[in-house]
Amino acid sequence: MAKCSICGRKAIEKIEYARKYLCSKHYTEFIEEKVRRSIRRYRLIKKGSKILLAVSGGKDSIALLTILSKLSKEIHFKPYVLHIDLGIGKYSAISREIVKKVVQKVDLPLIIVEIKDLLGMGIPELAKKSGRPSCSVCGIVKRYIMNAVAIEMKADAIATGHNLDDIITFILKEFLQQNLDGITKLVPRIDNIDEIAATKIRPLYEVFERETLLYILINKVEFVKEECPEARTSTLNNVLKNHIYILEEKFPGIKYSFIRSFLRNIDKYPKLYEGKFMKCSICGLISSSIKCSYCRLTEKTHGEPLGMYTREYIRRLLERIGLS
Amino acid sequence: MAIKIIIIPDNKVIRYELRGSKVKVLKILEFLAKTEGTSLSAYVVMRKGEVIARDDELFDGEEIEVYRVASGG
Numbered sequence: 001m002a003k004c005s006i007c008g009r010k011a012i013e014k015i016e017y018a019r020k021y022l023c024s025k026h027y028t029e030f031i032e033e034k035v036r037r038s039i040r041r042y043r044l045i046k047k048g049s050k051i052l053l054a055v056s057g058g059k060d061s062i063a064l065l066t067i068l069s070k071l072s073k074e075i076h077f078k079p080y081v082l083h084i085d086l087g088i089g090k091y092s093a094i095s096r097e098i099v100k101k102v103v104q105k106v107d108l109p110l111i112i113v114e115i116k117d118l119l120g121m122g123i124p125e126l127a128k129k130s131g132r133p134s135c136s137v138c139g140i141v142k143r144y145i146m147n148a149v150a151i152e153m154k155a156d157a158i159a160t161g162h163n164l165d166d167i168i169t170f171i172l173k174e175f176l177q178q179n180l181d182g183i184t185k186l187v188p189r190i191d192n193i194d195e196i197a198a199t200k201i202r203p204l205y206e207v208f209e210r211e212t213l214l215y216i217l218i219n220k221v222e223f224v225k226e227e228c229p230e231a232r233t234s235t236l237n238n239v240l241k242n243h244i245y246i247l248e249e250k251f252p253g254i255k256y257s258f259i260r261s262f263l264r265n266i267d268k269y270p271k272l273y274e275g276k277f278m279k280c281s282i283c284g285l286i287s288s289s290i291k292c293s294y295c296r297l298t299e300k301t302h303g304e305p306l307g308m309y310t311r312e313y314i315r316r317l318l319e320r321i322g323l324s
Numbered sequence: 325m326a327i328k329i330i331i332i333p334d335n336k337v338i339r340y341e342l343r344g345s346k347v348k349v350l351k352i353l354e355f356l357a358k359t360e361g362t363s364l365s366a367y368v369v370m371r372k373g374e375v376i377a378r379d380d381e382l383f384d385g386e387e388i389e390v391y392r393v394a395s396g397g
Contacts, residue, residue, distance in 0.1 A: 002379055012377050024375070165394075210365050210393045217368060217375050217391065225333045225391075241394050242362050249363040 013214060016252035024218045031215045035067050035203050039075065042188035044201040049077045049156035051201075054146050055103070056083070057095035057224040060161030062102055063212040064204055066221050068159065069106040080323065082149050082158075084142055085114040087122020088230055095224045102222055109323060111153075113145050118313055119298070119306065124230060129301040134230035137297065144294035144310070147285060150198035152314050153323055157189075157199040164255055165209040167202070169240045171262060176236070184269045186262075196279050197286040208248075208255065209241075283307025325384040327352065332391045342384055349388075350378040356390065366393050 002011040004023035011021035015030070022030055039045050053068060055061040065081060072079045083099045086092050096112065103110045116122050123141065127134040150158045167186050174182040188205040192198050204212060216223055248255050279285070280292035282305045287293070295305035318324040325342040329352065340352055353364045360366075368391045369376050382388065 002377060010377075012375050014378070210368065213368055213391060213393050214375065217370060220373070227333050238394065242366070245363040245366050245393075249365055 012218070017248075017256060027218060028215065031063075031207060031211055032067055032070065034207055034211075036071060036074075038188060038203055038206050039071070042201075042205065044159075044189055044203055045075055045077050045157070047076045050154065051077055051079050052146070052150045052153070052155040052158045052198075053079050053081050053108075054084075054142075054158055054160050055081050055099050056161075057099045057102075058161070059216055059223045060163055060166075060204060060209070060212045062098075062161075062221055062223040063207075063215050064159060064161040065102060065106065065108075066216065066219065068203060069108055079108055079159075080153070080155065081108050081110045082146060083110065083112050084145055085112060085116070086138060086141075087114070087116040088124060088228065089122075091224075091226055091229055092122070094226060098222050098224055109321070111149060111317070111321065111323065113149065113314065113317065115141060118310060119302070121301075126297070126301050127230075130297055131300075132297075133232075135232065138230070140293045140297050144285070144292070144307070145314070147198055148311050148314050149318075151195060151285065152311065153318055155198060157192075157201045159201050159203055161204055161212070162202045163204045163207050163209045163212055164259060165241055165244055167205060168244055168255060168258060169237050172240050172244075173236055180269055181271060184266060184271050187266060188263075193277055193286060196284065197277070206256070206259070280307060283311055285311070327382050327384075328387040329356075330387065330389050331356075332389055346381045346383045348378070349376055349380045349382060352382065352388070352390075353378065367391065368393060 002014065002021045003009065004011045004026055005020035006026045007023060009023040012024055013027055014021050045051060051068070053065055055065050068079055081103050083096060085096050100110065119126065123134055123138045126141070127137045130137060146158050171183055171186050188202050190200045244255065276288060277286055280287035280295055281290050282295040283292060285292055285307065291305060292307060295307040298306035315324060325345065327340040327342065327347065329338040329340055331338065340355060349369050352369070353367055356367060357364050370389045370391070371386065
């Protein structure tokens with residue numbers, strides 16, 4: 001039986017890249033320390049700041065919520081939770097209940113934006129009406145709502161649960177598609193642009209996907225185990241991720257050395273998008289053209305762009321729950 | 325003599341036939357990784373609600389939950 005390298009108790013995991021075995025208690029501390037270190041190293045969160053945590057209910061966002069609610073007491077920042085109910089039948093109902101339960105335990109303010117209430121239909125119907133894949137529609141809607149909520153409540157940053165495997169997968173995908181300006185956005189922190197785009201932070205930037213799952217299973221935190229019924233299984237992302245796991249197993253530490261070199265070289269990539277952003281002529285939030293993708297999407301599905309209406313809806317929602 | 329494996333999130337049930345009276349978790353992981361064309365670290369194993377390590381032993385009739393790390397959600 002392998003023993004914990006720190007206390008000698010029964011180990012539950014060997015951290016190959018760190019060359020140590022850890023028990024449940026020290027594994028938990030190890031992961032929390034990784035997040036604490038990323039927050040310091042990449043200057044993600046300042047004392048007294050208002051941080052909006054985007055929580056879907058999946059393992060990564062639940063790990064983010066659990067860890068940041070602990071660290072908020074130490075770093076002295078104010079976390080708020082945002083859950084977007086995507087209107088995907090039973091899957092969304094389960095996700096919403098789990099998020100409510102976990103948030104109640106950590107006692108944080110919770111904002112729920114219900115897409116069906118806001119737009120009169122859920123993601124599957126929006127996808128059908130717009131003729132776009134569900135994942136693409138879901139991405140547009142989620143990104144818009146996260147940004148709009150953060151702007152309306154004047155949050156200092158939106159924190160998402162992207163882990164290191166997600167980031168490396170996105171980098172490789174963008175490289176394969178030669179979308180070089182997309183690569184430069186895959187950093188731990190993207191600063192705000194005036195009042196049109198909120199700052200985005202990724203506190204789990206150096207945490208492996210396996211580590212977020214292990215962290216919440218060890219700590220017995222509830223999370224959504226079901227897969228999204230709208231998600232496709234054989235995507236380029238999934239294939240790339242599988243290869244990344246195999247690479248890490250054969251060459252422990254390769255993910256870390258890759259991401260560190262990537263961040264050292266980030267300025268060498270062309271920032272083609274810089275200066276290209278503008279205000280959406282309809283809603284006033286970030287856009288790469290005259291109308292933002294959310295206003296274009298809703299124009300297609302509802303006959304009129306709903307960005308301004310959505311911002312007003314969010315303002316009223318925040319007022320109702322006393323967070324405006 | 326077998327171990328019952330429940331794969332999460334698809335709730336697929338697999339019976340792993342034992343050659344002797346026990347088997348190490350590592351063997352089960354090797355079997356799954358080979359079957360699904362992935363790596364050992366793509367799974368986390370739990371028994372009776374507790375995470376177990378690769379060197380833990382499993383016995384005839386036991387049931388384990390194997391979580392796939394990567395999820396599409």
